Amino acid sequence: xxxxxLHILDIVQNSISAGALEIKVSILEDQxxxxxxxxxxxxxxxxxxEDLDRVTDPFFTSRTTRKVGMGLPxxxxxxxxxxxxxxxxxxxxxxxxxxxxFGWSNIDRPSMGDIGSTMALLISSNPAIRFIYNHTTASxxxxxxxxxxxxxxxxxxxxxxxxxxxxxxxxxxxxxEIQFS
Amino acid sequence: MSHVKSLADLRKLKExxxxxxxxxxxxxxxxxxxxxxxxxxxxGIASGAKQVMEFFINEFDKRNIQAVVTQTGCMGYCYAxxxxxxxxxxxxxxxxxxxxxxxADEIIEKYIKNGELVExxxxxxxxxxEINKENK
Ligand SMILES: Nc1ncnc2c1ncn2[C@@H]1O[C@H](COP(=O)(O)OP(=O)(O)OP(=O)(O)O)[C@@H](O)[C@H]1O
Ligand SMILES: [Mg+2]
Numbered sequence: 001x002x003x004x005x006l007h008i009l010d011i012v013q014n015s016i017s018a019g020a021l022e023i024k025v026s027i028l029e030d031q032x033x034x035x036x037x038x039x040x041x042x043x044x045x046x047x048x049x050e051d052l053d054r055v056t057d058p059f060f061t062s063r064t065t066r067k068v069g070m071g072l073p074x075x076x077x078x079x080x081x082x083x084x085x086x087x088x089x090x091x092x093x094x095x096x097x098x099x100x101x102f103g104w105s106n107i108d109r110p111s112m113g114d115i116g117s118t119m120a121l122l123i124s125s126n127p128a129i130r131f132i133y134n135h136t137t138a139s140x141x142x143x144x145x146x147x148x149x150x151x152x153x154x155x156x157x158x159x160x161x162x163x164x165x166x167x168x169x170x171x172x173x174x175x176x177e178i179q180f181s
Numbered sequence: 182m183s184h185v186k187s188l189a190d191l192r193k194l195k196e197x198x199x200x201x202x203x204x205x206x207x208x209x210x211x212x213x214x215x216x217x218x219x220x221x222x223x224x225g226i227a228s229g230a231k232q233v234m235e236f237f238i239n240e241f242d243k244r245n246i247q248a249v250v251t252q253t254g255c256m257g258y259c260y261a262x263x264x265x266x267x268x269x270x271x272x273x274x275x276x277x278x279x280x281x282x283x284x285a286d287e288i289i290e291k292y293i294k295n296g297e298l299v300e301x302x303x304x305x306x307x308x309x310x311e312i313n314k315e316n317k
Contacts, residue, residue: 001227010226017254069255071223117235125234125251144188152191156199159249161242164235166194170186177185 001074003113004038004102010071011040011098012122016129018044018096025119026134027112029104035084036102036109046092056086075100082106116172123149124164127157133171140178144171215241215248215293216268222255229281230263236282237265240289248293258303269293276303 001007008025015023020042028037047055056076076086082103090096102109115135123131123146130146149167150158157163219225219234234250241248258264261278267288268274277288278301291297 001223006226006231009221009231010223013221013226013252013254016252069223074223117231121231121234121238121252125238148188149191152188153195156195160198161238162194162198163191164238166186166191170188170190173185174187 001078001110003110004036005113005115005118007075007078007100007110008038008040008115009118009122011075012042014071015040015042015044015096016126018042018046020044020095020129022130022132023122024132024134027115027136029135029137031104031138034104036104037099038102039097039099041095041097043095046094046096047088047090048092052088052090055088072098078102078108078110082109114168114172115175116168116170119144119171120164120167123167124158124160127159135175135178137178142171142174142178213247213270215246215270216266216274217248217250218253218266219250220254220256220258220262220264220266221252224255224259225262225264228262232282233263233265233280233285236285237289240286244289246289246293261303264303267292269296276305277301278303 001010012023012025022043024039024041026039026041028035028039030037056072072086072088079086079100079102083106084101084103086098086100088096088098119131119133122129123144131144132146133144135142144167146158149163153163217237219230219237221230221234230252234252237248237250241250253266256264256266256276258276258278263280264276264278265280265285265288266274266276269292275292277284277299280288280301284299284301287299291299
């Protein structure tokens with residue numbers, strides 16, 4: 001994965017595949033503690049206790065017949081390479097939460113990439129799912145909730161190119177404000 | 182200082198678009214529209230599925246083609262990512278592999294607009310992507 005925003009797209013796709021109807025994506029850039037954390041919380045079907053340890057094991061796939069993919073192991077490995085970690089907690093029937101921490105200043109930390117287009121794509125192409133995005137840095141925070149967008153659109157479809165492009169630009173402009181000030 | 186967009190600006194955008202979109206929405210029967218599903222699991226994302234999806238969203242709009250673009254999980258053709266499934270109304274879905282924006286352009290112009298076949302079709306006995314997902 002080239003950047004963190006692609007990892008987020010990938011991890012959120014797991015939540016969507018798990019039938020989640022509400023997905024929270026929270027990013028916290030904490031330079032004081034030298035941590036770049038991302039948390040994805042969903043209300044999807046959850047992961048069984050006995051599978052929980054195994055979903056991030058890159059060797060799990062080769063040892064069993066059950067297909068377990070690359071998304072989580074790859075993210076875990078990338079986080080650990082920067083001195084960070086990945087943890088998962090999940091309750092079957094309730095949902096899953098993935099917390100991943102990267103070393104903020106570590107040279108191996110991928111850049112955020114185009115998080116505006118990732119969130120805009122998710123929000124505008126999954127109208128039935130409520131996304132709540134929160135991005136906090138030392139200089140402030142930015143929040144966007146699917147419900148607020150739907151309210152503003154007042155009946156107009158959220159799934160359209162103009163809405164997608166608007167959301168993408170809006171997110172990136174607001175993040176620039178809290179990143180370089 | 183330049184203006185930073187907020188949700189309030191969305192309301193202005195909405196007013197600009199309203200006429201145009203409400204006309205479109207009246208004819209929004211998904212079965213009567215072109216449908217494109219982009220495989221968005223790890224292998225797809227790592228090989229550029231996001232740009233491909235963005236390309237379809239924007240180009241259908243620019244070229245005035247009524248279409249729904251959605252993302253889906255793994256379609257099971259990791260070797261050929263990015264892969265997409267295209268359904269033209271009244272026809273069987275077709276899966277294309279190795280789709281970059283150049284191929285996507287060709288798919289719109291030749292296959293979707295004119296019904297001509299283009300290279301890159303993955304032969305599958307058709308199963309909907311949803312079914313594949315359940316089986317994995
Ligand atoms: N949010 C979630 N809710 C429920 N199950 C999940 C969630 N995230 C991951 N899982 C489970 O963990 C498995 C591994 O996830 P991972 O992203 O690593 O691979 P994958 O999605 O199966 O395949 P891919 O390589 O395409 O990502 C999934 O197959 C799924 O069973
Ligand atoms: Mg995955």
